[in-house]
Amino acid sequence: MSQLIPYIVAAPLVGFLINGFFGGKYKNKAIAGWVASMAVTASFVMAIAVFSEMLSMPAESRAIHYKLFDWLSVGKVNVGISYLIDQLSIIFILVITGVGALIHLYSTGYMKGDPGYTRFFTYLNLFIVMMLQLVMADNYLLTFLGWEGVGLCSYLLIGFWFEENKNNDAAKKAFIVNRIGDFGFLVAMGVMLVTFGSLNFSDVFGAASGMGSGNTSIVIITMMLFLGCTGKSAQIPLYVWLPDAMAGPTPVSALIHAATMVTSGIYLVARSNILFALSPATLTVISIVAICTALLAAIIALFQNDIKKVLAYSTVSQLGYMFLGLGVGAFGAGVFHVMTHAFFKACLFLGSGAVIHAMHHEQDMQKMGGLKKYLPITFATFLIATLAIAGIPPFAGFFSKDEILWKAFSQGSTLLWVLGAFGALMTAFYMFRAVYLTFYGKERFDAAHHPPHEVVPAMWIPLVALAALSVLGGFLGVPKILGGGETISQWLEPIVGKGEEIAAQSQIMQGEGMEIPLVIISVVVALVGILMATRYYKKRTTLASQEQKLGTLYSLSANKFYVDEIYDKTIVQPTYFLSNSILYKIVDVKIIDGIINGSAAGIGQISGMIRKIQTGIVQNYAVMIVVGILVLVSYVLIF
């Protein structure tokens, strides 16, 4: 079965090439959608085949190396196009191709009639290729290739409707902010090459586990890798691009900016768990950044009115939870939350897409309301996913989030848990606020003229599938204390076990026997959040906002803590000033252009003089030949 591995990547690549080269010639544009969907589905089926083969093998030998060919071979450094399929990457592959296939299917309905239909699917397939590259690589460089590739696809898809300038600005913002993170990744790879002399996972981890905890090189590497993760996975301070990325089509938000690409940072940390475990300082930084991100994003999400913005900040916040899990050394828990989050967040985004589709591209929740009876399927799936993200048992989010919170308490500190639980309260509140504003209450739109209509099967089938996964996905990781088998932790044990073990050595464990009470508290907290939302938003008929009575908190939240404005004043404007007034007008125009133009003019003058030798009269040349011979022969004769 392992010979199928390269074809997992090849299938969407073929789809990309077919649509990319022949897309313009299709008479029926729907072909593009089907080609793309089939390609991703094929790769999902192959991934399942590989997965089932792994299941039948003993746990230790489940990692499959598959080398295609050498890519770079310089000195002692040897980097190959080679893949590593193991317990960690197969989870990501299954999520990427599975959720990806569902979203492709959904897009065939959602994007119908768009002039860029084939272009959309071309980009989407390329994204799948790159994302698979990222998680299947067996070395950091190939991972980086995928890392950059998904960044490119993200840029292309955010700016998909490039006729509008604000979409282009959002795309550029995403790309530039990601570049800052990528810089960290590059530095990390450089340090890695110097320290370990290799970029292959096995070499690096093997060499690193021989080193002591807190080794300076490893601290630098992990800090820089985490800088990369803050860019790609939208953590403070580089999270600002993700909310703007909602300018792209909704399936893109679901696939790239919720389910897969933004989790690549978690993948990277989980993959490098040994390195991170050896650097407790980095883990502390990750925990702090993660909890701050989770809370800040949750606060901002409280009073957003754009349905996609709510989901975007919710994604940032959930990514914070995942990093919190990684930061306290519970790598398995982080990956588990990636998976469940992919299910319910994709479901939420696709649901919001269905709402937006039904509302004729209206995204403001203040202009919705009462959609429950128009969109029954969408409502049901949206509600299930919301319950999942709010952490109500037995939905998926409950198990994964609770495991993270429990690990934050037992391996981190009580403060982390309190803050995390507070974040969970806000999560439940803002998600149900969104549900109530959208589906309940009075219709705040012109229902008579533009009655909303339920979406086509191609769009609701993925919704139902994802909702089912949101219900069932959590049972993969039922904790022991609740009578479960912790299937996912055991599955991941060969990969992250060592890192968790090392990380645990520098941690103080606490909270024996506290797990059950904590679980109950967190469920209660989530219920409180839901009740608060019900109290304030369920029956609301008018929009005269009591929200504004909250004063400072409201304005901070609604204005996203002015982070964009602060960045604009402190970074963007000075950069503009530096680029325009100093680098462009002085350094570039005066100095660099001066040197270039000066040398060109100098050469022009010299050649103007030399040019006169070329009289065009052949006999002058003959005379010169004779003189030349005379000089040369004299030289030979004399010396």
Place this chain on the structure above:
Amino acid sequence: MSSLSNYLIVSAILFMIGASGVMFRKNVIVIFMCVELMLNAVNLTLIAFSQFMGDQSGQILVFFVMTVAAAEAAVGLAIVISVYRNKETVEIDKLNLLKG
């Protein structure tokens, strides 16, 4: 029988006469004839060396030089004719298209 250096000196003189003709004459046909003269000077050197050293290769080379000279004469004169047809002149200092 004169010695080898006599032949060589004659050859050198002939060659330099040809060369000065190439340098100073304006008429393309005369220049062309001067080139032939230079070729012949070289031929004389070759034959002289060949006969004095007892190596026949020199004469063979002269034979080929003559062949190429004949070819050159044919093509060169054809070029002169077509130049004259276009420019109405065969004066070489009027043909300065190479001027930089």
Place this chain on the structure above:
Amino acid sequence: MVTRKSAVPSALMLIVTFCFLAALYLTLNAQFLAVVQVAVYAGAIMVLVVFVIMLLNIRNEQYTITGNWKTVVGILGVLGILAQIISVFIAATDTLPKHLSESAVQLGTVESVGTKLYTSYAFPFEMASIILIAAAVGAIVLAKKKLT
């Protein structure tokens, strides 16, 4: 021949020069080349040249030998090179052979040159014929009034 203003006397003098050269070849016992020299150079090529001169019917040249930097430098250059060559010959007189080699008579005959041409040099000989054909075709193409 270089100093004549008109091209025709130049050509005639060149023919004479060629004939003298053929005589020199004879003194070197190179009979075959002497004949070829008269036939090809003095005969064929110069006839061609004279024909072209007649065809074009050119005026006499207007040229002066004085004043021009080019002339001065050229003459000096020519004389300089001539001096160099002659000095080299004089310096090398002792090492140069004084007499014709014994086989010189044998080497210059039509028979021996022909044998060598058709045996050891068969391939260059064929190449030479190709060059000649190419030249003939090229000359015709160039001299034609217009390509059809």
